[in-house]
Amino acid sequence: MYKPVLVTGASSGIGEAAAVALARKGYRIFAGARRLEKLKSLEGLGQGGITAVELDVTDEGSIDAAFSAIEAEAGPVYGVVNNAGVSVMGPLEEVPTNEWRRQFETNVFGVVAVCQRALPGMRAAGAGRIVNVGSLAGRIAAPFQGAYAASKHALEGLNDSLRREVEPFGVKVSLVRPGFINTPFGNQEQEGLERYAGKGHPYAAWLGKMKAWHAKGHPSGASPMDVAEKIVHAMAAERPNSRYTVPERYIPSLILRNTMPSALTDRAFARVIGVAGVKPPAAKAQ
Numbered sequence: 001m002y003k004p005v006l007v008t009g010a011s012s013g014i015g016e017a018a019a020v021a022l023a024r025k026g027y028r029i030f031a032g033a034r035r036l037e038k039l040k041s042l043e044g045l046g047q048g049g050i051t052a053v054e055l056d057v058t059d060e061g062s063i064d065a066a067f068s069a070i071e072a073e074a075g076p077v078y079g080v081v082n083n084a085g086v087s088v089m090g091p092l093e094e095v096p097t098n099e100w101r102r103q104f105e106t107n108v109f110g111v112v113a114v115c116q117r118a119l120p121g122m123r124a125a126g127a128g129r130i131v132n133v134g135s136l137a138g139r140i141a142a143p144f145q146g147a148y149a150a151s152k153h154a155l156e157g158l159n160d161s162l163r164r165e166v167e168p169f170g171v172k173v174s175l176v177r178p179g180f181i182n183t184p185f186g187n188q189e190q191e192g193l194e195r196y197a198g199k200g201h202p203y204a205a206w207l208g209k210m211k212a213w214h215a216k217g218h219p220s221g222a223s224p225m226d227v228a229e230k231i232v233h234a235m236a237a238e239r240p241n242s243r244y245t246v247p248e249r250y251i252p253s254l255i256l257r258n259t260m261p262s263a264l265t266d267r268a269f270a271r272v273i274g275v276a277g278v279k280p281p282a283a284k285a286q
């Protein structure tokens with residue numbers, strides 16, 4: 001009776017809000033993440049109900065086990081919200097390549113693996129929904145955000161390909177693109193930047209500014225429920241949008257990004273994050 005939907009990364013922030021909002025709308029929610037104890041507090045909420053399911057999107061065995069458990073309890077999965085995400089921050093020059101890989105394992109390959117497990121059932125049913133949680137960073141890349149921005153740019157691309165591939169099978173794909181949202185996500189970003197902010201790091205002066213800008217951004221950001229509302233629309237509307245930007249006040253920046261010369265957007269960016277005119281320490285003579 002209630003359509004089964006898996007929400008990944010539902011132990012916190014946007015995923016938790018989406019699980020609650022979708023359950024209220026009447027979906028049978030399976031809330032997935034690694035921290036099962038955090039998910040347990042959501043169980044039973046909403047009309048459709050929420051069931052906690054242990055899930056690590058970087059582990060195909062864990063994905064398969066989660067899907068098998070859902071199918072045994074509620075039948076084929078109707079919808080997936082690919083929300084689980086991490087953020088690796090720091091200067092491209094200094095972030096170790098294994099950290100770049102960790103970034104892509106969760107934000108990109110995790111999404112691919114979940115879609116690969118979900119799609120055969122959706123195609124067989126002739127219906128399904130996939131909602132990918134991207135980021136404004138998937139279109140506008142701040143300095144020291146290269147790994148994260150690259151992962152979300154990749155998600156934009158795979159989202160478009162997938163939408164066009166599976167539409168003939170009745171499967172609809174949307175991307176929800178949040179800007180700053182008030183969740184604990186900023187904590188890991190602050191910790192990441194902290195590693196490169198100390199004395200002796202060549203980028204420390206700019207990076208300190210970026211860190212301060214980011215520290216203000218999340219607490220004053222929109223509510224995760226605002227994002228959840230768009231996720232519900234993408235799941236429930238007969239004709240979901242291919243993209244949702246949350247909050248919508250970011251849309252003009254996206255239009256400018258597409259139309260303004262890069263030299264101008266670079267200058268505007270430097271002003272926004274407060275690095276305009278900040279000079280690096282003089283390079284030592286070789």
Ligand SMILES: NC(=O)c1ccc[n+]([C@@H]2O[C@H](COP(=O)([O-])OP(=O)(O)OC[C@H]3O[C@@H](n4cnc5c(N)ncnc54)[C@H](OP(=O)(O)O)[C@@H]3O)[C@@H](O)[C@H]2O)c1
Pocket residue numbers: 008009010011012013014015032033034035036038055056057058083084085086106133134135136177178179180181182183184185186218221
């Ligand atoms: N907050 C923002 O300002 C913002 C802006 C743009 C985009 N986003 C995107 O929104 C999504 C959710 O972010 P949020 O702000 O809600 O952050 P959050 O509160 O830190 O939540 C992140 C969620 O991802 C889960 N997760 C991380 N790695 C996982 C893995 N390997 N397998 C399964 N789950 C995993 C975490 O659960 P466990 O640790 O329990 O596994 C947690 O539930 C992310 O994709 C993020 O990139 C956020």
